[in-house]
Amino acid sequence: MRSMLSLTALAVLLATALVSLAPLWAQESRGTLLGRVTDPSGAVLPNVAVEAVNNSTGVVVSAVTNNEGNYRIPYLLAGDYRVTFTIPGFQ
Numbered sequence: 001m002r003s004m005l006s007l008t009a010l011a012v013l014l015a016t017a018l019v020s021l022a023p024l025w026a027q028e029s030r031g032t033l034l035g036r037v038t039d040p041s042g043a044v045l046p047n048v049a050v051e052a053v054n055n056s057t058g059v060v061v062s063a064v065t066n067n068e069g070n071y072r073i074p075y076l077l078a079g080d081y082r083v084t085f086t087i088p089g090f091q
Helices: 002-025
Strands: 030-036 049-054 060-064 070-077 081-086
Touching: 049 070, 060 070
Parallel strands: none
Antiparallel strands: 030 070, 049 060, 049 081
16 A cells, blocks of 8 residues: 555656656747838838848758738748848848
């Protein structure tokens, strides 16, 4: 009976430890770049090409702004990036 009680206590202790460690399993090492492109008057700019270039690896990730001028570039690895914005018809 005593060993059964000990095993039950051990199982409860392990379950509690696993539940408390659960948030650690959900950690993500990548980030997301979010933004809104506007002109000097504050008007949003749709259809702007956005490129994020990792300065160390040269990997390029692209997005285009939506009708509200918002863009989202997910899953970027940690590092230094150069971000450029290109509007068709502008130099």
